[in-house]
Amino acid sequence: MSVNSIPRSWKSPKRAFFLSPPEIVAPNLLGSILGHQTPTALLAGRIVEVEAYLGPHITTTPDPAAHSFRGPTPRNAVMFGPPAHAYVYFIYGMHYCVNVTCEPEGMAGCILIRALEPILGRDQMAANRNLPATTSDFNLTSGPGRLCQALAITRPQHNGLDLLAPESPLRLFQDDFSQAPHEVTPRIGIRHAADLPLRFSLAGHPCVSRSPARPSGSTPKNEF
DNA sequence: GCAGTGATTTGCT
């Protein structure tokens, strides 16, 4: 049997890292590793694309695209909880998406993980996606719904988990990965506040979900 | 380009 174990070089980030606003945490999450320890395999991928969603306490830049915009509900309760927890939601009747909460409890900052580069358990990821092992990394984990299917992340099993707890099956790690320059562009697939530059991706990485549409007349670097 | 799919929320009685 081939059960991968967590490499010794992978360290959990500090909780304090997640106390900052999502537009600050999000770019620093690029290059980190999301790992899911299933009963039979460790599935892990490097984060290459994220989006920040601002909590409703931010009145200078309202974010009506955020699930937290209208305040706490049963669905989004985890967003208003402590930082570095998983907020998993179900959308369009068939897809799960996974977010990382940030900011102190009550403030509902959130970061959507949009794309990964597969690192461990790639064959199992392909099986989870009902794709041949020969499929590309892009097909496997490029897109928020795809990566949840590949890593077998669901709301019933993973919503609300602490991503820094050693006993949690779903965890975040950092290693000595040297981060490539990142791009900052508008978020994808939303109706409201579609112009805010809150999408962060590793420039030119093949697993980034799509070619970033840059706001016209501006450079795509660090311009929040 | 657009159909599929169902949880969630909102806005009415």
Add this chain to the structure above:
DNA sequence: GCAAATCACTGCG
């Protein structure tokens, strides 16, 4: 209580 609108997506044409 119930109906309708909404939705941070994916895969197929």
